[in-house]
Amino acid sequence: MSSFQKPDHDELAGTEQPFVAHLMELRDRLLRAVIAIAVCFGALAVYPGPGALYDLLAAPLVAHLPAGTTMIATNVIAPFFVPVKITLMAGFMLALPVVLYQAWAFIAPGLYSHEKRLVLPLVVSSTLLFFAGVAFCYFFVFGQVFKFIQSFAPKSITAAPDIEAYLGFVMNMFIAFGAAFEVPVVVVVLARMGIVPVEKLREWRGYFIVGAFVIAAIITPPDIVSQLALAIPMCLLYEVGLLAATYLGRGAVKPAAGEEAAEP
Template sequence: MSDTQEDSFISHLVELRDRLLRSLIAVAIVLGGLCLYPGPGVIYDILAAPLTSALPEGTKMVAIGVITPFMVPLKVTAMVAFIIALPFILFQAWAFIAPGLYAHEKRLGIPLIISSTLLFVLGMSFCYFFVFGQVFHFINSFAPKSITPAPDIEAYLSFVMTMFLAFGIAFEVPVALVVLVKLGVVTVEKLVEWRSYFIVGAFVVAAVVTPPDVVSQLALAIPMCLLYELGILASRFISKPTPAVDAAAEAKMDAAMDQAEDEFRKLSGK
């Protein structure tokens, strides 16, 4: 590796470190504000509301670990802080990779950041306001009358984070399709052709990442299929990129190389 390549590699590492630090600082600032107001306890109560409303009257969740009542609400607050700071984090990631992209690819930056954030939050909101209530009532309806459900708060947090991540990523399907079409990786016709395969894959993914109940599986698979159709519809308005400037530059480079080869042949002939 030459000195120039080594310096470039080190500069990229330094830039990556700086952007990671900025992202961590942003999350820490938001986390500090949330800890002051409204506080970790209030945020966890809001997160636990779908489950507590489905439990029998007077039943509460339990904390098995010694420091669990402190750590779990703090983890929930950190998760909320990360979501709030997500646009800034995505912007830092985009700013790191943008210098290596073409001009038509750079124009996708801000729309991607906004749409990705909105769809991820929309997926989490759909999971919280619709799926959780249906799933918890469905599960508790099967509980025998001889037992009293008392879920552990740490197990509930793990379940919630898994579901939020699954629905948040699932709702990114339209963005992924638009990007693939915009970059020329696939065509709209191919997406239409692969529709049946995606539907099968959506139900397989839903069966793997959600609890073993029909309600949660359908609640994830059906929106994924609808979002796939939305992605196809949005992709129809996106044409395959034609980087004319880059093509012209490559043509000039090829012409220069051909001219240099001709001159070399003439010199060699002499």
């Protein structure tokens, strides 16, 4: 029997709260998350400022544009709203640990003690892995993708990307790579919660590899560089998740004899 099964004595018995109390707590948690995002947004708006943040975000693309070429804005208000959106996105990422903590604090009262011990490390690791995925995309993938695309551009064409289109591209790529780097967390959760055994996850390795390349082909732009840059790390991180799940499984507390006897 899994060491994470529900115990004979329900430790959550008597801790139920009225539905209205849950709604009020949810409101408070959401308000704190919004305040954290607003504070980070305000700080980034003051320094380095929305314009500087957009210049930083556009640097990988601008570095591969022809000399003297700049990005363009086809919408009248785009020069104002696009940098503000960038600042809001950066503020959300900066406040992500607080947002995830508020989510954990909201669900924690409904978890068993062994689940509470698992959730907080997962929140921390999820935050770090998401940031790692975004950083990998910005510092490595963007440069390789833009270099590859510009190498195919005809000499008769001068590339002048639109700033709104670039923002949409960047956000999609950041979300894709940030989510892809969460693979080890998903594997550990499936194994530790007893949903899927580690042995079964190892057997599914081949299916996951195929699925990773299919997902990369759908999410990323239609170029081989970005597809490989997403699919290969997903496969490697799947192996990392298997190793972590195996290691953590060895440290799991074995069920008591009374619990084993209670299993049908």
